[in-house]
Amino acid sequence: MIPVAEARARILAGVTPVAAETVALTEAWGRVLAAPALSRVTQPPADLSAMDGYAVRAAEANAGQALRVVGQAPAGQPYGAVLNPGEAVRIFTGAYIPEGADGILLQEDARAEAGEVTATDHVTPGRWVRRRGLDFTEGDTLLPAGLRLTARDVGLAAAGNHAFLTVRRRPRIGILATGDEIMLPGEPPRPASIYSSNSFAIAAMVRSAGGEPSILPVAPDDRAAIAALVESAAGLDVLVTSGGASVGEHDLVREVLEGAGFSLDFWRIAMRPGKPLFHGRRPGGPAVLGLPGNPVSAFVCGVLFLLPLLAALQGRASFALPVQRYRLGVDLPANDQREDYLRAALRPGADGAPEAHPAARQDSSMLRVLADAQALVIRAPHAPALPRGAEVEAIPLDALGL
Amino acid sequence: MIPVAEARARILAGVTPVAAETVALTEAWGRVLAAPALSRVTQPPADLSAMDGYAVRAAEANAGQALRVVGQAPAGQPYGAVLNPGEAVRIFTGAYIPEGADGILLQEDARAEAGEVTATDHVTPGRWVRRRGLDFTEGDTLLPAGLRLTARDVGLAAAGNHAFLTVRRRPRIGILATGDEIMLPGEPPRPASIYSSNSFAIAAMVRSAGGEPSILPVAPDDRAAIAALVESAAGLDVLVTSGGASVGEHDLVREVLEGAGFSLDFWRIAMRPGKPLFHGRRPGGPAVLGLPGNPVSAFVCGVLFLLPLLAALQGRASFALPVQRYRLGVDLPANDQREDYLRAALRPGADGAPEAHPAARQDSSMLRVLADAQALVIRAPHAPALPRGAEVEAIPLDALGL
Known part of the structure; x- marks a missing residue:
């Protein structure tokens, strides 16, 4: 078994960002800049008033002397002349301060x-x-x-006079669920079959990370059908499969991918859920990321491996999965040799701060337990038992739309 | 001056959710359910194997007895007969357990x-x-x-056999920047003018919260032009204005809105940045939310007032702005009577946990300081001075795409 961090490093090794494209500023939210945005203007372009009032020579206003109001300067319409001694100009927030003025008499401090x-x-x-x-x-x-x-960045780009920005195009991620037992929602029920959830959850995850998901037709347990679907993914950046990653005899995906020229690494990762995972490349083709078939395993492996891959494909500098500290709402037993990602609800503790409550049952088929969790509590290999109230680290899910 | 919470409560009072619409599951991520999603299936639909191995009568397998392998049960293809004494069925993860079997002999514990x-x-x-x-x-x-x-919820809906979900339609938010000095990015520079940033930042904020932004043409300081733009917003849910919220003589927005039949509340809110704000309604028309013109004030008021309004319009149950605790990386002076939202960078402290570093300069025109902040540190009215290392509450921005 290999550690999570090592598997992630191998997946990210040699990934180069996808091409850049130019998008309108109104489409730039959530995209990743491919080139720095340099300001095309100076802001403010001149000395401006921060308040409504009168532009004055400060020394004169201090004296309590009546000043002659010789004009006005709304924002966008400079006074245009020099302020002479004994004069004041009515001024508004954001307006240019006339030459000669060195202070603002606030309107609430003025009698006009x-x-x-x-x-x-x-x-x-x-x-x-x-x-x-x-x-x-x-x-x-x-x-x-x-x-x-x-949103803040988009505002700043606008203020710097950018109507368009150069961003990475959205990485195109094909998603392939495999297995004779998989149906799509809405299909008439078949005996011994289950409705596909991985494709839809992973597609939403891809969207949350700025990618463009493409859900491929479900592949039956048939070599030719899987091979045709793999070839259909040639123009994509990554082909994510779910199922077919373990050692069962009915896992044909490996065989087909190797036959199609992919060099694959199969890993048993020292983590729970989601031990089996594979990754592969083919010259000129998409990368392949093989997630486990269990819905919870597929989701957690998606968070740990696919999100960083999407970040790397978009050239995100310094991406790291967010990690927060929470107090435990329950006791936790010691962990074994596998890094554990416990599905945990976050509920306010006595002082209002959220506490992590890992679900009692952590079976990797239980999608409802996952949906009810707001965080994945990280338990290092061989982590000792922890009492209620101790601090743990966790990946918050809701904030990421995950 | 009124407190932030009171202004927010008044804005949310009487808001009813927008209409529902049906969307494909692949379009449902980030949308708000208008009706509960009930499962249409039982999951698992029968007792399933959680592993690859052999379905057996447990008592027989314990005895070390050789069992005759009478068939196999891949996922999706039940064995279809009763397992008799002395028999085993090759079984795979997710497959139905044959009648008569009561245990799984793992393949790594089996000699075939x-x-x-x-x-x-x-x-x-x-x-x-x-x-x-x-x-x-x-x-x-x-x-x-x-x-x-x-993404988890989308997966769960799929597993429950939902190809479509009933969600709130996206609230339509018109965004109106006002002022003769406002230019759009890409327009030839005019003297004493600045490039609009509020419209673009607020539009991105609306997207982040699931709304549909519509940036209206910039309104000059002209009654008729503003009135025409206000009427053009009749079919929207909310008209957000920026600028025109303070008491300056050149703030025509109030006059036009009142003339158009809106009943308006003008508030000086006990907060910094963003003191002036207005809110209004008109029978059958959109609500109006009047943000300050300063970019930072507009943004912070958007976070505090527009995001909760978007949540209410989508019928989000139990929405609250996320608040995290951080240690301070610097000393903070005591606060005055206004609730303060300090723009703060988050940087790892000595133990790796993020510390909040409020920017030294908090001028509400400084968009770059805002863009460089990852959190808004909340300072209650009259909050005492705090030393470096003390804990503060803050609204994290990056995680929300803000």
């Missing part, structure tokens, strides 16, 4: 009447002034390559 | 030769058997109404 304004509080020079370039300067790297774009 | 198999280890009755209905039973509520569907 008959074309004049008088300060009722002192004005500090430079206060309520946003200096040119305070936020960023033309040529600054606003967003680095390899960043998965958040 | 010439049509017979002999146990090399004992077989416990019922071990490696997945009982009928272990995961769920026909009629069980698999997924409740009001749930935002994760």
